[in-house]
Amino acid sequence: MTDSRSAVDRWTPKQAAEALGVSTTTLRSYERQHLIPDVPRIGAGRRLYGQIHLQAFRSLRALLAAYSIPTAYSVMRLIREQQIGEALWALNAEQAQIQAENSRLTEMMRLIERTDFSAYNGRRITDCMSIGEVSQIAGVNPSAVRHWEKEGLIRPRRHPQSGYRQFAPRELRRIIVISSLRQTVYFIEAIRQLLDDLDTGNLPAVEQSFRIALEKLNARLARQYAAISELMAYIGMLENEVHAPHAPA
Numbered sequence: 001m002t003d004s005r006s007a008v009d010r011w012t013p014k015q016a017a018e019a020l021g022v023s024t025t026t027l028r029s030y031e032r033q034h035l036i037p038d039v040p041r042i043g044a045g046r047r048l049y050g051q052i053h054l055q056a057f058r059s060l061r062a063l064l065a066a067y068s069i070p071t072a073y074s075v076m077r078l079i080r081e082q083q084i085g086e087a088l089w090a091l092n093a094e095q096a097q098i099q100a101e102n103s104r105l106t107e108m109m110r111l112i113e114r115t116d117f118s119a120y121n122g123r124r125i126t127d128c129m130s131i132g133e134v135s136q137i138a139g140v141n142p143s144a145v146r147h148w149e150k151e152g153l154i155r156p157r158r159h160p161q162s163g164y165r166q167f168a169p170r171e172l173r174r175i176i177v178i179s180s181l182r183q184t185v186y187f188i189e190a191i192r193q194l195l196d197d198l199d200t201g202n203l204p205a206v207e208q209s210f211r212i213a214l215e216k217l218n219a220r221l222a223r224q225y226a227a228i229s230e231l232m233a234y235i236g237m238l239e240n241e242v243h244a245p246h247a248p249a
Contacts, residue, residue: 011049020057027057035060035076037238052237059227059234066223067094075231084235091231095224101180102217108180109210112203117169120176129167131156138175148178151188153195173198181213 017024027049030036036056039047056076063072071094078087111120118125123137135142148154149165154174156165167175174195181191190209197205 009051011054013047013049016049016054016057019054020061022057022061030057030060033073034080035073037080052234052241055230055234055237059230062223062227062230066220066227067091079231079235079238082238087231091224091228095221098217098221098224102214104180105210105214105217108177109207111173111176112198112206112210117173120172125169125172127168129172131165131167134167134172134175137172138179140175140179144179145175148175153178153188153192170199181209 011019013024013027017027020027031039036053039049039053041047060072060076063075067075071090075087075090078084078090111117120137121139125137129137131142131145135145138145145154149156154167154171156167156171158164159166177195177198178191181194194206194209197203197209
C-alpha cells in the first residue's frame with residue numbers, strides 16, 4: 001500500500017484511492033459500511049477526504065491484514081462511535097487467541113518429542129476411546145473430528161457390534177496435531193504429509209512444520225502491532241477533533 005502521508009490536506013476520491021493503492025469502489029464501500037468518519041461534500045455534492053479519513057483508511061487496511069474481517073469492521077465502527085475502550089478490548093481478545101495458538105504449538109512440539117503418550121492435559125490416554133473422549137481431551141468439537149475422518153486424516157476403528165468409532169492413542173495424537181496447525185497450515189495435503197512424517201518418526205520434518213507455523217504466528221503478531229500503531233494515530237486525530245470542535249474536518 002502506498003504511503004499517503006503528505007502535506008496535502010484534501011483529496012478527491014480518485015486522489016485518495018491512488019494515494020492508498022486501492023480503487024474508488026473500495027473507498028465508497030468503506031463509507032457505505034460506516035467504517036470511516038462522515039465525508040464532507042462541497043459544490044455539487046463532491047466528496048473531499050481529509051487527513052483523518054486517509055488515516056482511517058490506513059488503519060482499516062492494516063487491521064484487515066492482521067485481524068479477522070469481523071473484528072476489523074467492528075473495531076472501526078466502534079471507534080467511529082467514540083467507543084474507544086470497547087474497540088481496544090476487541091483487538092485484545094483476538095490477540096489472546098494468537099497467544100493461545102502459540103502456547104498450543106509449543107506444547108505440541110514437546111508432546112511430539114515424548115515417547116510416553118499415556119496422558120495429555122491431565123487426562124489418561126487409553127487404547128480405546130470414544131469420539132466424545134478424544135474430542136474433550138483434544139479440545140475440539142466432535143463435528144471437527146468427523147470432518148477430519150472424512151478427509152482421511154484420521155482412521156478410527158469401528159466396534160464390530162455397535163459400529164461406534166474407537167480411537168487409539170495414534171489417532172488422538174493426530175487430532176491434537178491437526179487442531180494445533182489448522183490455523184497456520186491451510187492445505188489438507190500439507191497436513192496429511194505432516195501426519196505421515198509423524199507416523200514414520202520423521203521428527204526433523206515434523207519439527208520444521210511446527211517452526212514454520214510459529215513463524216507465521218510471529219509474523220501475524222507483528223502485523224497486529226503495526227495495525228494498532230496506525231489505529232492509535234487515527235484515535236489521536238479523532239480526539240484532537242473532539243477538543244477542537246470548530247477545526248475543519
